[in-house]
Amino acid sequence: MFEYAPAPESRAIVDIKPSYGLFIDGEFVDGSGTAFKTVNPANEEVLAEVAEASDADVDAAVRAARRAYTRVWSRMSGAERAKYLYRIARIIQERGRELAVLESIDNGKPIRESRDVDVPSLAAHFFYYAGWADKLKYSGYGSTPLGVAGQVIPWNFPLMMLAWKIAPALACGNTVVLKPAETTPLTALLFAEICQQADLPPGVVNIVTGAGDTGRALVSHPDVDKVAFTGSTEVGKAIARAVAGTDKKVTLELGGKAANIVFEDAPIDQAVEGIVNGIFFNQGHVCCAGSRLLVQESVADEVMARLKRRMATLRVGDPLDKNTDVGAINSAEQLAKIRELSEVGESEGAERWSAPCELPAHGYWFAPTVFTGVTQAHRIAREEIFGPVLSVLTFRTPSEAVEKANNTPFGLSAGVWTDKGSLILSMANHLRAGVVWANTFNKFDPTSPFGGYKESGYGREGGRHGLEAYLKGEDS
Ligand code: NAD
Numbered sequence: 001m002f003e004y005a006p007a008p009e010s011r012a013i014v015d016i017k018p019s020y021g022l023f024i025d026g027e028f029v030d031g032s033g034t035a036f037k038t039v040n041p042a043n044e045e046v047l048a049e050v051a052e053a054s055d056a057d058v059d060a061a062v063r064a065a066r067r068a069y070t071r072v073w074s075r076m077s078g079a080e081r082a083k084y085l086y087r088i089a090r091i092i093q094e095r096g097r098e099l100a101v102l103e104s105i106d107n108g109k110p111i112r113e114s115r116d117v118d119v120p121s122l123a124a125h126f127f128y129y130a131g132w133a134d135k136l137k138y139s140g141y142g143s144t145p146l147g148v149a150g151q152v153i154p155w156n157f158p159l160m161m162l163a164w165k166i167a168p169a170l171a172c173g174n175t176v177v178l179k180p181a182e183t184t185p186l187t188a189l190l191f192a193e194i195c196q197q198a199d200l201p202p203g204v205v206n207i208v209t210g211a212g213d214t215g216r217a218l219v220s221h222p223d224v225d226k227v228a229f230t231g232s233t234e235v236g237k238a239i240a241r242a243v244a245g246t247d248k249k250v251t252l253e254l255g256g257k258a259a260n261i262v263f264e265d266a267p268i269d270q271a272v273e274g275i276v277n278g279i280f281f282n283q284g285h286v287c288c289a290g291s292r293l294l295v296q297e298s299v300a301d302e303v304m305a306r307l308k309r310r311m312a313t314l315r316v317g318d319p320l321d322k323n324t325d326v327g328a329i330n331s332a333e334q335l336a337k338i339r340e341l342s343e344v345g346e347s348e349g350a351e352r353w354s355a356p357c358e359l360p361a362h363g364y365w366f367a368p369t370v371f372t373g374v375t376q377a378h379r380i381a382r383e384e385i386f387g388p389v390l391s392v393l394t395f396r397t398p399s400e401a402v403e404k405a406n407n408t409p410f411g412l413s414a415g416v417w418t419d420k421g422s423l424i425l426s427m428a429n430h431l432r433a434g435v436v437w438a439n440t441f442n443k444f445d446p447t448s449p450f451g452g453y454k455e456s457g458y459g460r461e462g463g464r465h466g467l468e469a470y471l472k473g474e475d476s
Contacts, residue, residue, distance in 0.1 A: 004315065007322040009111045014102045016186065019049040022057055022209060023192035025064035026202025031057050033210060038185055041108035042319050042328040042363040050185045053208035058177070058217040061206040065148045065175040066223055068203025074145055074173050078134035085130035085171060087198040092123040095194065099187060103159055104319040106186040108328030108364070109282050111320050118159050121444060125163035125462075128446035129171035132467060136172060139464055144472040145173030146249055147225035150218040152239075154231045155181035155330050156285035156386075162188055164461045165228050166205060172470035174226065175204045179218055181231075182211040183331045216242070224248060228469065230287075233384075233410075233455045251459025251469045253287065253451060255384045256412030258433065259405035260290030260441060263398075264299045266417035270439065272306045275390070278415060278441040280314060280326055280368050284388040285334070287456075288413035290441055292381060293370075293392045294401050300394050304372065311355040311368050318360070326388060329364040338366050338387035345371050345380035350391070376407055384410070398423060402430045411453030415441045434460075 021028040031051025100114040136143035149169045153161035169176050180188035195205045219227045230253040260278045262271045278290025295303050319327035329335040350371040359365040374391040395401040414433040428436040434452045449465035
């Protein structure tokens with residue numbers, strides 16, 4: 001191991017205000033709920049006070065979105081709407097460094113990821129859907145928008161999730177009220193400033209901050225036509241119940257427990273990189289994380305030896321340091337959940353190994369960890385840990401791999417590592433997962449649809465398919 005000199009990104013580019021209001025009808029306004037604090041998870045510093053939207057604030061936001069929909073946005077031609085989306089995309093690129101630094105400060109993710117993945121993907125989504133705005137009649141889903149979309153997103157990819165929700169909605173002619181997660185509200189509020197800078201008509205995008213109660217008020221508001229939710233399966237089920245019997249259109253992007261399957265003929269070093277990327281990217285706070293490694297028995301010892309050697313080189317620490325591979329856990333609550341499930345893993349008899357890294361004294365940290373000797377019955381093989389923890393199981397034959405991979409209530413993603421194209425195709429046919437990656441993992445592109453099976457939710461985001469969620473169907 002060699003020493004790195006720290007290479008911290010400056011936070012001077014970001015102007016964090018002491019307090020933030022709600023973004024309603026094109027302006028920042030006070031909330032009528034009790035303000036809450038957002039914290040830097042890398043050092044527990046309070047970053048700002050953020051307004052909590054009450055039911056009345058949510059109602060004001062939905063009314064603003066309805067007005068903007070009826071009077072302006074749904075009347076505008078697709079080509080005109082596209083100009084706004086392109087403008088937003090270009091401002092995102094211009095202010096990319098600011099967005100990336102703020103995302104890393106509020107979320108805890110390494111700057112390398114926010115700079116090279118989250119922010120480019122945010123801009124790419126707006127560019128991509130801007131291109132659709134004047135071509136909806138070729139989408140196959142009609143060209144009539146639904147109206148007002150109520151959108152609720154989680155904390156693991158605050159900007160990326162915002163883009164997945166807002167870009168297609170606006171391109172199709174809907175207006176939106178979006179609620180970011182309570183631990184990561186700041187970049188959504190910076191995005192609100194970008195909407196102002198782009199001269200987006202007031203009310204087309206509204207941002208209401210707050211926790212579960214604010215989200216509940218939004219999804220159950222009677223004047224919301226479309227609910228789009230990304231988050232846990234538990235809350236997704238509650239939302240499905242809340243909107244049942246209404247004519248709201250719903251998409252749910254929920255949890256996952258992906259199998260990353262390594263066959264004996266796979267290029268092992270490449271597979272090890274894919275395993276590391278699959279579970280330690282974004283501290284494992286990834287719905288499609290490859291959290292279950294299924295490795296063929298004949299190469300299990302070799303894969304584990306190389307994996308541990310690679311894990312020992314991961315640099316855990318300051319998210320703003322450009323050398324950092326694994327940043328901070330997003331919140332004290334999430335850290336407690338990861339610790340609890342890891343202890344359960346040990347008590348159920350799995351063998352735990354953690355990378356020998358020094359963790360910072362303050363903030364929320366968890367060393368990259370792997371459990372071997374895991375069986376299907378263990379909770380760490382069944383439940384989403386949503387942290388940097390990998391459970392390893394072995395298999396002998398492709399059919400055993402399929403059976404183990406599918407033995408989960410989730411069905412979001414899977415990875416297959418093998419030299420044989422025929423095996424990739426047959427695995428992809430048998431795996432019950434919305435996305436199957438072959439000899440790679442966690443690859444995303446705005447042109448490609450993403451979504452789940454079973455308890456991972458329904459509906460697709462991204463690509464042409466992502467338009468379906470925001471249009472009324474074939475024009476008659
Ligand atoms: P969460 O379900 O606790 O919260 C998600 C959002 O829902 C937050 O904004 C929260 O305030 C809000 N919320 C909470 N209760 C609500 C209610 N009753 N009604 C409406 N809104 C409510 O999830 P989380 O802990 O923030 O995120 C982690 C989860 O998100 C994981 O399970 C992960 O797999 C999932 N996720 C899925 C995808 C995907 O595309 N499938 C992507 C990212 C994250």
